[in-house]
Amino acid sequence: MARTKQHVDAIVRIDEFDSSVTLEDMITVKEVVWSIEQAEAEVSRLNELNESKGCRYFWQTTRLIANDAPS
Numbered sequence: 001m002a003r004t005k006q007h008v009d010a011i012v013r014i015d016e017f018d019s020s021v022t023l024e025d026m027i028t029v030k031e032v033v034w035s036i037e038q039a040e041a042e043v044s045r046l047n048e049l050n051e052s053k054g055c056r057y058f059w060q061t062t063r064l065i066a067n068d069a070p071s
Helices: 036-049
Strands: 005-015 027-033 055-065
Touching: 005 036, 027 036, 027 055, 036 055
Parallel strands: none
Antiparallel strands: 005 027, 005 055
16 A cells, blocks of 8 residues: 655745734745755755845655645
8 A cells, every 4th residue: 555645844934024914924835845954954045045035944844745645
């Protein structure tokens, strides 16, 4: 039987420049990568690149579930 769940790492952005919007509108999943090392490097790069723009990035491990996985 094939594995139907796999750990991946989501890169998440929080926009802090507009406090009038809802929390849901402040958070964006930018992308999902296959390793913690990729996530850490991309978060570091993005935080350095965008440090003055009122947003910050972090990564979070999550699961990718195949379409044919049972509910």
